[in-house]
Amino acid sequence: MRQSLVDYVDWLGYGHGERVEAWIERLGMNMPELQHFRAQTTPSCPAYVASPAAMPVADGVPDRVLAIKVTPDQEILDAMDRAKELAHWNMFTWLAAEIPQREPGFLGGMLVAIKDLMTIADRPLSGGSAALNDTIALRDAEVVARLRRAGAAFIGATNLHELAYGITSDNPRFGRVVNPAAPDRIPGGSSGGSAAAIAAGIVHGALGTDTAGSIRVPAACCGIVGFKPSYDVLPRKGVLDLAPTLDHVGPMGRTVADTAALFAALLDLSAMPAWRYDSLAGRRIARLAGYFDQPLAPCLREMLAEAMETLSEAGATCSVTQIDGMNSAASIQLNTICAEASATHNALLQQNGEAIGEDVRVRLEIGNFLPGHWYLKAQKMRSRLANDVDAAFGQADFLICPTMRTAAPAIGATHVDIEGRTYPLHTAVTQLTMPFNLTGHPAISIPWSHTEDGAPLALQIIGRRSADWQVLAIAELLETLSPWTKRQTADNLERDRHAGN
Numbered sequence: 001m002r003q004s005l006v007d008y009v010d011w012l013g014y015g016h017g018e019r020v021e022a023w024i025e026r027l028g029m030n031m032p033e034l035q036h037f038r039a040q041t042t043p044s045c046p047a048y049v050a051s052p053a054a055m056p057v058a059d060g061v062p063d064r065v066l067a068i069k070v071t072p073d074q075e076i077l078d079a080m081d082r083a084k085e086l087a088h089w090n091m092f093t094w095l096a097a098e099i100p101q102r103e104p105g106f107l108g109g110m111l112v113a114i115k116d117l118m119t120i121a122d123r124p125l126s127g128g129s130a131a132l133n134d135t136i137a138l139r140d141a142e143v144v145a146r147l148r149r150a151g152a153a154f155i156g157a158t159n160l161h162e163l164a165y166g167i168t169s170d171n172p173r174f175g176r177v178v179n180p181a182a183p184d185r186i187p188g189g190s191s192g193g194s195a196a197a198i199a200a201g202i203v204h205g206a207l208g209t210d211t212a213g214s215i216r217v218p219a220a221c222c223g224i225v226g227f228k229p230s231y232d233v234l235p236r237k238g239v240l241d242l243a244p245t246l247d248h249v250g251p252m253g254r255t256v257a258d259t260a261a262l263f264a265a266l267l268d269l270s271a272m273p274a275w276r277y278d279s280l281a282g283r284r285i286a287r288l289a290g291y292f293d294q295p296l297a298p299c300l301r302e303m304l305a306e307a308m309e310t311l312s313e314a315g316a317t318c319s320v321t322q323i324d325g326m327n328s329a330a331s332i333q334l335n336t337i338c339a340e341a342s343a344t345h346n347a348l349l350q351q352n353g354e355a356i357g358e359d360v361r362v363r364l365e366i367g368n369f370l371p372g373h374w375y376l377k378a379q380k381m382r383s384r385l386a387n388d389v390d391a392a393f394g395q396a397d398f399l400i401c402p403t404m405r406t407a408a409p410a411i412g413a414t415h416v417d418i419e420g421r422t423y424p425l426h427t428a429v430t431q432l433t434m435p436f437n438l439t440g441h442p443a444i445s446i447p448w449s450h451t452e453d454g455a456p457l458a459l460q461i462i463g464r465r466s467a468d469w470q471v472l473a474i475a476e477l478l479e480t481l482s483p484w485t486k487r488q489t490a491d492n493l494e495r496d497r498h499a500g501n
Contacts, residue, residue: 019365026362027369029424030334037331037374040381047379048386050245050440053230056468058273066272068261071109071204073099076153079111083155083202090175091196093126095156105151106271107261113197113206116157117164118144118249119238127240128160128190130173131348131355141238143207143249143266150265155203158193162360164209164242165341166190167217167429172357176411181223182455185408188218188429194252195222205253205262209239211246212333213403213433216445216460219252221408223447223456223484225259225475226252228433229468231440234266243340246333246437256446256476263472277473281315285474286396290322291329292432295419297406303449303457304402310481311400321396324388328381329435330427335370335378336438342367386439393464398474401432403445403458432460442468444475447484456484 027034076099083095093116119125119137121144126134140148148154159177161169169177169192179187180199187196191208195218198206208215210228219226227250234249241247251262264272277283287293287308293301312318342349342364349356349364356364392399405418405428416428423431436443443462450456459478463471479485 161189188221220458
């Protein structure tokens with residue numbers, strides 16, 4: 001078998017025999033998904049075709065429109081100084097040298113950082129990789145241009161897991177991103193720098209991308225809000241692709257309100273819509289069981305029970321549901337992301353593969369070993385899974401589960417043990433987020449509570465296709481009820497009291 005693999009590699013034109021061991025090791029890590037996938041029959045349904053969702057429409061209370069104050073120039077300068085002080089935490093790939101030029105807009109100078117995967121006019125784009133040439137962008141990515149028109153003040157470009165293909169944000173070129181909320185734990189990825197910049201108090205919001213959880217996972221690890229909108233509600237023009245049918249652009253913020261303000265600007269709206277809910281009364285919320293709670297770390301199980309009790313006491317109608325076929329999600333994801341990422345970066349891999357970090361390079365390389373017909377099979381299985389998720393909304397307005405099966409893992413961990421099961425790190429971290437990249441439903445992560453040592457624990461809320469504003473509205477109500485918010489409020493009051501003395 002080993003010689004056959006070497007011959008196949010030579011036939012593909014790579015011819016790097018020394019890479020064989022790395023490929024075998026990585027394929028072995030994904031063997032459970034590969035074996036599961038091979039055992040599944042190909043559905044008779046059509047293959048999944050990722051198509052843009054309808055424009056999300058807000059249906060909140062008309063007299064509660066968000067007001068955003070203009071950020072003073074001094075606050076921008078202070079934020080830049082703060083970023084420079086924390087430069088060794090590697091949150092940014094570059095910082096602005098002066099106060100950004102701001103146009104008037106309803107964001108009112110909100111401090112925003114941009115993931116270094118999106119073009120910013122007159123600035124280099126690295127994708128977090130030494131393999132790219134840091135070409136100076138001629139124009140803004142469309143989402144960056146929209147934020148600029150809405151009055152955002154850009155601080156700089158944030159660090160990330162190289163080419164957005166990973167979950168630790170341990171970047172071989174710019175260094176490892178440190179998690180301000182729990183420095184001994186990973187910040188999550190791939191949008192780790194964006195989450196860290198918010199958690200460190202440098203910016204109010206940031207842009208990220210999410211292919212398997214790359215917005216929601218860092219948000220959960222760092223104790224901030226991360227929103228993955230419905231698929232392609234936000235344009236990806238000017239954003240480096242990884243896996244085009246899975247990639248989502250989305251906002252991250254200190255609070256749901258900050259995140260919603262960014263979302264409005266990213267939709268190119270001229271003002272904030274009325275989007276908030278007055279109460280949870282009558283809202284039907286189903287806790288996801290089965291795949292989504294077997295297993296869960298005890299602290300997450302306790303968090304979820306507490307959250308459901310709080311929701312019920314606040315007037316929500318709570319239930320429990322399972323989604324058929326969810327156990328196939330990981331194998332569908334593997335056979336989708338590997339094929340698409342390898343195709344996206346094939347030229348880069350062949351021309352400058354040695355400059356790509358080892359963990360990303362080997363993932364791009366193994367995509368060449370998966371049979372082409374497996375991709376079609378995966379898309380048929382994906383279509384059936386999307387229908388199963390749609391069906392779950394027959395008895396619920398929103399679905400809820402933890403964002404991850406465990407709190408942010410420790411730096412350097414390669415595997416995670418959860419209730420007697422051992423998972424590779426990437427599997428443990430993304431299992432609860434990646435299903436909704438496959439299906440394109442909107443999903444948000446909000447911090448709910450924390451572990452005994454202070455690490456954030458987060459909830460994920462999922463809505464119907466195009467119900468993006470409704471997901472934000474329900475998340476804001478949960479945010480006000482969360483122990484995390486109450487703790488943050490108490491800490492802020494205590495700081496203000498000491499500052500007054």
